[in-house]
Amino acid sequence: MIRIDLNNAASARLVRLPRWASWLVMAGAFVVGVLIFLVAASLALILVPLVIAGGAFAAWQMRRRMRAAGIDPQNPFERRRPETARGEIVDAEYRVIEPGERR
Secondary structure, three states, X not given: OOOOOOOOOOOOOOOOOOHHHHHHHHHHHHHHHHHHHHHHHHHHHXXXXXXXXXXXXXXXXXXXXXXXXXXXXXXXXXXXXXXXXOOOOOOOOOOOOOOOOOO
């Protein structure tokens, strides 16, 4: 079986980093973090009102379409009684045609 040692200490070199360099790296990381936070906050200030306005518009449109379809927006899942159709009664005469009967 082949074994691979990812933490091979034979090829590793120990380098001592000066104190000022570590402070410089930490300051750079802090500045990058603050910049990312500011970009995200500015995007949030722009996008959050747009999303709220879009959601309010979509809800308004949905309520309007529900009312047009005859559904109560406050209680959309209520059971409605079947309405009787007035003036739409079709009157006809029916006759059973037996198999083998001529038309």
